[in-house]
Amino acid sequence: MSLVDQLKDQMKEAMRAKEKVRLGTIRMALAAVKQIEVDTRETLTDDQAIAVLTKMVKQRRDSIAQYSAAGRDELAAIEAAEIQVIEHFLPKPLSEEEIVELVDASIVEMGASSMADMGKVMGALKPKVLGRADMAAIGAMIRAKLK
Known part of the structure; x- marks a missing residue:
């Protein structure tokens, strides 16, 4: 349904x-x-x-x-x-650990090494976390890992 x-x-x-x-x-x-x-x-x-x-x-x-x-x-x-x-109609939110795992996996998958690659990582993550996590928080996490 x-x-x-x-x-x-x-x-x-x-x-x-x-x-x-x-x-x-x-x-x-x-x-x-x-x-x-x-x-x-x-x-x-x-x-x-x-x-x-x-x-x-x-x-x-x-x-x-x-x-x-x-x-x-x-x-x-x-x-x-x-x-x-x-x-009630949104999917179950991701836990902090699941978000960290997804971010790390996407950084490795995209071969990201600098802030110039942040868009690629965000693009890969967005469909995976849609409605299940705050994209602003994920963006801050990616920014911290790519510095």
Whole structure:
């Protein structure tokens, strides 16, 4: 079952259970996926849908930081609840050890020896960690290893 189909099924369950936050969040996710499908005029693959959901989580984390800094904890709590719903549909996150192993393997595989090779390593890693790890943290890790 595709990720979009899972979202639709969970939306129906949220409607039946009258879970407003979960229902609203799933509808937002489906709307974001549909918007990209309309813009590109093609059906999204699961990997592309995961990228959309990952972007939504990142946006909400940024919002939480801004709301917390402004003392708007009630809005930060809403964003945190939305993150929990979205993360239910994302693959299991990689552990720190798994990320280190993947980074090391990609550096060796690409024959990277300097910062000029960072793009190659990031390009090789991105499909492997999509939706399962923060690319900014991985970029910092690669930068530290290639210095």
